[in-house]
Structures are given as C-alpha cells and as structure tokens.
Amino acid sequence: MPEQWLSVAEAAASMKVHPRTIERRMVAGKIQSRKSDDGQVQVLVTLPDIAEPVSSEAFETVKELANQQVDLAAGSASAIVRVAQEQAMRAENQLLLARQDAGRYRRESRWAMGLVACILIMVIAAVGWCTRTITTAQSDARRASDNAMRAAEEARLAQENLSTERNQLNAAEIAKAKAEGELAAYKTELSGVVELTRKPPATQPTTFVKRITEAFVGN
Secondary structure, eight states: OOEEEEEHHHHHHHHTSOHHHHHHHHHHTSSOEEEOTTSOEEEEEEOOSSOOOOOHHHHHHHHHHHHHHHHHHHHHHHHHHHHHHHHHHHHHHHHHHHHHHHHHHHHHHHHHHHHHHHHHHHHHHHHHHHHHHHHHHHHHHHHHHHHHHHHHHHHHHHHHHHHHHHHHHHHHHHHHHHHHHHHHHHHHHHHHHHHHHOOSOSSSOOOHHHHHHHHHHTO
C-alpha cells in the first residue's frame, strides 16, 4: 500500500471523509503533515495498491465543501469585523459621553468653586462685621463701666456731702436748741429783773429801761 503526500482536500476526497476530519486527525497526530514549497499543507495518506481515480463529482463536492468552509470563515470574519466596528462605535460613543461628562464636571466644579468663593467672601465679611460689632460693644461696655464708676463715685461724694450736711444740720439744731435754752433762761432772768424794777403805782410813767425790758420780754 503506497503512501502519498496529498492536499487536505485531495486526502479527504480519496478517503471519502470531510476535510475537517483530516484536520482533526492532523491535530491528534494520527496523520503526518507538512508544508509544500508553495506553502500548501499536505498530509501523508496510505493509498490502496490499485488506486481508484478521484472522480470529478467527488472533487467538486470536496471543493464545494471547502468553498463553504471559506464562506463560513469569511462570514465569521465579517461578523467579527462588524462586531469590532460596533464595539469601536460604542467605545467612541462612550468616549464622547465621557468627554461630555468631563466637560459638565468641569463646569460644575467651576460653579462649585465660585460658590465656595462667594461663601468664603460672605464668611469673611460676616467675621469682619462680627469683629467690628464686638469691638464696638466692648468699647460701649468700657464707656458704660467708666460712667458707672463715675456715677458711683459721684453717689459716694453725694452721700458724703449729705452726711456732712446732716451733721451740720444736727449741729445747727443742737445750736438752735442751745440758743433757745439760753434765750429762755435769759427771758426768765429778765422777767425777774422786770418784776423787781416795777413800782407799785400803776399810773407812773414808764421809764426808758422798762420799755426796753418789756420789749425783750414781749409784754
């Protein structure tokens, strides 16, 4: 049984099997394979002693099957290319959306930064106003405290003056009482003197001394 190197299609036709069967046997190592000078894959096939010529019908069948495999491979390749193109389009759309989102995020970040800057300015202004208000309040409090201290000092001085005036009034009242006592004693003494200087006749003319005495006594 001679051996001969044939192409995959010729080997499948001679063995009356599908070309994929030859390929599977090649992968499994059941059939030896090599590449010819023109780059075509060949397999070593054992042929019977009386080789039957390969009919054109069988060759056409194998050729048709090979063409179908090529069409399937081309269709698969086209499908892969189409899927790759769709994925590329989706990736491009996602990239565009990502750029749009990035632009929106940049705008929002600028807006947020502006808002933060406005809030910061408002906080600084509020702190300045509060500081000024607190400083003014402290100054007013110091002035009020000074006024209160002056008022307290004036009240103390007024109290001292009042006490002094009260003491002076008491002293005046004491002096008045003393003077009234002395005056009463003087009047009593003067009345005694008047009684002693009076003469029995009631028709005698009043002397100058008697009139002075009566004026002091009040008669």
